[in-house]
Amino acid sequence: MSAVAHREAARGGLWSRRSLGQKQVIWAWSFLAVPLVFYVVIRFWPTFQAFYLSVTDWTITKPAAFVGLENYGRLLGDPLFWQVFRNTFLYLILGTPISLLISFVVAYYLDRVRFMHSFIRALYFLPFLTTAAAMAWVWRWFYQPVPIGVINDVLSSLGIPQQPFLRSTTQALPAVLAPAVWAGLGFQIIIFLAGLRAIPVTYYEAARIDGLPEGAILRKITLPLLKPTLVFLVVFSSIGFLRIFDQVYNINTNDPGGPLNSTKPLVLMIYQTAFSSYEMGYAAAQTVVLFVILLVISLVQLRLMRDR
Amino acid sequence: MKAAASPPGLVMPHIRPGRILAWTLLFIGGVIMVTPLLFMLSTSLKDASQVYDLRVIPETPTLDNYIEILGDGRFTRWLVNSTIVAVIVTLSNVFFDSLVGYTLAKFRFRGRYVVFIAILSTLMIPTEMLVLPWYLMASQFGWIDSYWGIMFPGMMTAFGTFLMKQFFEGVPDDFLEAARIDGLNEFTIWWKIAMPLVTPALSALAIFTFLGNWTAFFWPLIVTTSAELYTLPVGLSSFAVEQSIQWEKIMTGASIATLPTLIIFLFLQRYIVRGVMLAGLKG
Numbered sequence: 161m162s163a164v165a166h167r168e169a170a171r172g173g174l175w176s177r178r179s180l181g182q183k184q185v186i187w188a189w190s191f192l193a194v195p196l197v198f199y200v201v202i203r204f205w206p207t208f209q210a211f212y213l214s215v216t217d218w219t220i221t222k223p224a225a226f227v228g229l230e231n232y233g234r235l236l237g238d239p240l241f242w243q244v245f246r247n248t249f250l251y252l253i254l255g256t257p258i259s260l261l262i263s264f265v266v267a268y269y270l271d272r273v274r275f276m277h278s279f280i281r282a283l284y285f286l287p288f289l290t291t292a293a294a295m296a297w298v299w300r301w302f303y304q305p306v307p308i309g310v311i312n313d314v315l316s317s318l319g320i321p322q323q324p325f326l327r328s329t330t331q332a333l334p335a336v337l338a339p340a341v342w343a344g345l346g347f348q349i350i351i352f353l354a355g356l357r358a359i360p361v362t363y364y365e366a367a368r369i370d371g372l373p374e375g376a377i378l379r380k381i382t383l384p385l386l387k388p389t390l391v392f393l394v395v396f397s398s399i400g401f402l403r404i405f406d407q408v409y410n411i412n413t414n415d416p417g418g419p420l421n422s423t424k425p426l427v428l429m430i431y432q433t434a435f436s437s438y439e440m441g442y443a444a445a446q447t448v449v450l451f452v453i454l455l456v457i458s459l460v461q462l463r464l465m466r467d468r
Numbered sequence: 469m470k471a472a473a474s475p476p477g478l479v480m481p482h483i484r485p486g487r488i489l490a491w492t493l494l495f496i497g498g499v500i501m502v503t504p505l506l507f508m509l510s511t512s513l514k515d516a517s518q519v520y521d522l523r524v525i526p527e528t529p530t531l532d533n534y535i536e537i538l539g540d541g542r543f544t545r546w547l548v549n550s551t552i553v554a555v556i557v558t559l560s561n562v563f564f565d566s567l568v569g570y571t572l573a574k575f576r577f578r579g580r581y582v583v584f585i586a587i588l589s590t591l592m593i594p595t596e597m598l599v600l601p602w603y604l605m606a607s608q609f610g611w612i613d614s615y616w617g618i619m620f621p622g623m624m625t626a627f628g629t630f631l632m633k634q635f636f637e638g639v640p641d642d643f644l645e646a647a648r649i650d651g652l653n654e655f656t657i658w659w660k661i662a663m664p665l666v667t668p669a670l671s672a673l674a675i676f677t678f679l680g681n682w683t684a685f686f687w688p689l690i691v692t693t694s695a696e697l698y699t700l701p702v703g704l705s706s707f708a709v710e711q712s713i714q715w716e717k718i719m720t721g722a723s724i725a726t727l728p729t730l731i732i733f734l735f736l737q738r739y740i741v742r743g744v745m746l747a748g749l750k751g
Binding site: 181183184185187188189191192194195196198199202203204205206207209210213266269270272273275276278280281282283284285286287289290291292293294295297298299301302307308310313339342345346347350351353354355358392403405406409410413427430431434435440443444447448450451454455458 | 487490491493494495497498499501502504505507508511519520522564567568570571575576577578580583586587590592593594596597598599600601602603604605620621623624629654655658679682683685686689690700701702704705708709713715718719721722725726729730733737741744745748749
């Protein structure tokens with residue numbers, strides 16, 4: 161017992177002899193110890209490994225051997241890659257402007273609505289809480305031909321010919337994009353609303369006293385002051401559309417990315433290369449390409465933010 | 469409040485036709501937004517003979533689809549799996565992200581900036597790039613088909629750490645100093661004094677982490693191979709494939725995957741909307 165007391169006294173002595181600053185440092189690193197191990201093992205090491213794998217011919221069955229830039233060369237010569245590259249950018253350049261335009265218009269008017277405001281906001285927000293994998297099946301059902309498909313039923317009752325939607329190489333990509341846009345609107349509307357609220361009322365009052373028409377107020381005050389919000393949403397939704405997967409995979413499970421690869425995005429190509437063909441090295445090179453694309457988008461964001 | 473303070477003539481806002489039109493259009497748009505959800509739910513309450521009847525209110529609603537699907541056992545298993553995974557990952561993020569965020573916001577020590585930049589830089593790395601090394605790691609350590617295998621990549625996030633750091637920076641140092649003088653140790657100061665001051669941020673973090681993990685598809689699809697370990701989205705996907713065109717069954721499965729988050733929203737709408745705003749503005 162005395163030994164224990166002695167040891168505690170000694171330890172207490174050692175601890176209390178340290179200055180407040182030294183104690184703080186010890187506490188700080190002990191708080192960070194487990195997280196740092198996590199970040200090194202689960203984030204940094206795999207990042208380097210992904211780069212390394214992209215220059216190997218690793219498959220599940222045979223060990224990895226260094227092949228230099230062969231995977232990248234193969235990727236550039238692969239017509240499927242260019243098809244997928246085009247699809248991925250189509251998701252981006254259709255999805256981002258369309259979803260931002262709709263969500264801005266909704267938020268702009270919803271901001272002025274007092275009557276049942278939170279109810280209407282909830283209607284727009286609910287799809288954001290859904291599971292993409294589940295909703296892809298609902299939309300898949302909507303796109304079916306008569307008599308199952310709701311959309312074709314409505315079209316035929318209006319006398320418009322049936323549309324093939326998911327069966328057509330030209331219509332399938334917009335048809336896959338629609339649920340992705342739909343599910344993301346609620347989030348964008350909420351962020352726009354927050355951005356609109358953050359604009360001081362006095363600016364508007366001053367503009368009204370000066371007799372500026374609504375359109376000019378929108379152009380000269382609302383939109384410029386909303387720029388940080390806008391930049392954030394452009395980047396956030398761009399990254400989302402560039403990484404689209406769940407919807408595409410589930411809306412056409414018999415031939416994910418079909419028909420004829422017309423809806424296949426980069427992440428689906430990565431998935432199939434790695435887990436259907438088991439060409440891990442080749443898939444790793446594709447992930448590096450995705451990383452570079454996302455990095456460029458993020459750097460453009462930083463640039464735009466600095467310009468404000 | 470505002471209306472009460474205004475002179476009586478201004479209490480009634482002038483109702484202009486433009487306002488009414490805008491409200492009506494917003495309302496119609498909102499109804500269109502929830503239409504897919506309404507059709508999903510209504511079809512899940514129909515039997516096979518009514519599926520082609522596209523009325524939203526079923527003629528003879530029935531819970532048979534739910535009884536059959538939940539009775540089969542797989543969906544209950546996937547519900548349990550998804551819940552376990554989402555809850556544990558959320559708790560882990562709430563604990564570790566705020567611990568790291570707090571340390572980086574409130575402690576002064578050499579290397580602080582380096583640690584912060586290092587963690588922040590992981591935001592640049594897309595999950596898809598890490599998936600192959602994670603898969604390799606999981607197969608080497610036998611984590612394929614285990615809860616840990618599904619959970620380990622998301623136990624901490626740079627986004628959550630950054631969010632919490634922002635909020636802890638707003639906590640006055642005097643509060644912490646006072647607790648230090650009272651002889652509380654640093655862990656207790658963080659847990660008992662600082663954490664309660666950032667509850668809005670904690671709820672935002674919890675909501676985002678839970679929702680993200682509940683709906684996650686890509687990694688669980690890769691790391692689970694046996695149906696026993698599927699999470700709800702992966703299970704639903706495999707279930708729907710095997711049902712081929714039994715749409716009422718597929719819609720029931722989709723409803724089971726979707727309803728929990730919708731019900732949580734009905735109860736916590738204010739917190740969730742505020743949380744999304746907080747995360748969006750600070751994040």
